Structure formats: structure tokens, C-alpha cells
Amino acid sequence: MNHTKLLGVLGLLAVSFAVAGTAVAIGGKPPVETPATTPTVAEDRAVDPKMSQFMDCAKACDDCARVCNLCAAHCTKMAVDGQKEHLTTVRTCADCASICTSASAIVIKSGPFSDLICTACAEACKRCGDGCEKHADHDPIMKQCMDECRKCEKACRIMMKNTIKPEK
Template sequence: MIRTKLFGALGLLAVSFAVAGTALSVGGKQPDNATKEQSKAADPHMSHFMDCAKECDDCARICNMCAAHCTKMVAEGKKEHLETVRTCIDCATLCQSASAIVIKNGPFSDLICTACAEACKRCGDACEKHAEHDAIMKQCAAECRKCEKMCRVMMKHTIKGDK
């Protein structure tokens, strides 16, 4: 009896997620200029939040790719890449968190942008050491620099920065 209710509830939950996912995928495209203008009218800082969240997402994606690349190199015996595996993973995690908080103008936007900017600086520095001979690490360093800059700009538009 309990098992039947549990599986029934899980099935209902799965259907709910599937319906929600379909709705999001239908309307879940990137905001166009009209949407950005509407958001800007509601909150003049919103376009900055959207741009920062996008840059953080982009950086997280590249850092995850670089972490996988460096993991492969460590497996091949290039132990000097262990540091970049770890920095890229941590940077990606912070960037994903920053994106999630910043897009909704969360009360800790200033804190996460500060942490994200510093993580991107450190990760960019670590990847830059190998960038001359490795295109993926060069790309990661460049993306980290862009995200660091965007997060530092974003700090001026956060709740704390408005006061």
C-alpha cells in the first residue's frame, strides 16, 4: 500500500516535471531585445543582471570543458595540470552559483559576484600558465578574464552597490 502510494506520487511528480520542462523548452529561449527592454523598464539594472548571468554561464561551461581536458592530461602523466583541474572545477561551480543568484537579483548578488570575480582571476591565472601551448587552456583563461570583468562591473549594480 505504501509502495503503491509512493510510486504513484513519484509518477505524478515526474509528469509534473515533464509538463514544466515542455513549457520551459517552448518558451525558454534566450531573451530577445524586446524582452530585455521590458525588463529594463521594470528595473534599469536588469539588463546588467542578465548579461552577467549569461557570462557566468559561458565561463562555467568553458571551465568544465577545460577541467575535463586537464583531467585527461593528468591521466597521461602531466601532473602539473592537477592544479588547473581543481581551479577549473571550483571556478565553474562558483560561476554557476553566481548565474543563479544574479539572474534573480538575489540579496547575495554582491557577495557571489565578489567571489566569482576572484575565482575567475585565479582560474585565469592558472590556465594562462599553459595557454601558450594549449588552445583550450587559452580559451579558458580568456573566458575567465571576461567573466571576472563582468562580475566586477556587476558589483556596481547590486543591491549593496545601489546604496
């Protein structure tokens, strides 16, 4: 690139920054929210108290997904080591983690399908928790998975009760 073109590009950039700065200075808004202007969780809850239920449910789903993924990896190792009874829990934990991840993503936005995903998530967590419960007395990771599944199931059932379902 020759010097003339380089100076032209730099001049264009300088003008762009000047125009953007002038727009902000005369009352325009910056194009991106800054951390100071982004609403906090507490502000969201204060504006819409129902949001608290959605956020609590989404957190329970996130926590459960993380532990189910951990448990699926743990069960995979045990199955590879010859404990074939864990082939089922590998699959239930992995599927439960996927459903919980989807539920969290939908519920945190107060999505229109929150009731549907919470129904599926509660049932998946019940089944996964039941599967892990069989090994919970001798395996701390599976006990942790069972406990998180029970918490998530409860949060989703509460969410289902409080979510308005669309009329048919």
C-alpha cells in the same frame, strides 16, 4: 476497473475541463503562463534597465562555467596521460565552474546576495584565469578558459560596483 467507475472518472475529468474553460472564458486567467504572455528578455530590460547588468553578468557566468567544465575535463585527461602539472588546473577549473554556476543562478534573479557571490566569482575567475594563462600559449582550450574567466571576472566586478550592498 469496471465500466461504471471508468465512466465516473471520465465524467469527473470532463466536468473539470469544463469548469476550467468557463473560468478562463469569463475573464479568469489560465493557470499557466503561455509563451505569448511570458515577458521577454527585451521587455524585462525595458521595465528595469538595471536588469540588463544582472542579465549580462549571469550570461558571462554561464559561459565561463561551461568553458571551465570543458577545461577541467581537458586537464583531467592530460593529468591522466602523465602531465601532473595539470592536477592543479583540474581543481581550479572545476571549482570555478561551480562558483560561476551558483553566481549565474543568484544574479539572474537579482538576488540579495548578488554582491557576495560576485565577489567570490570574480576572485575565483581571476585565480582560474591565472592558472590557465600559464598554458595558454600552447593550449587553445586553456586559452579559451583564461579568456572566459577574464570576461566573467570583469562582468562580476562591474556588477559589484553597481549592486547596492545592504546596510549593517
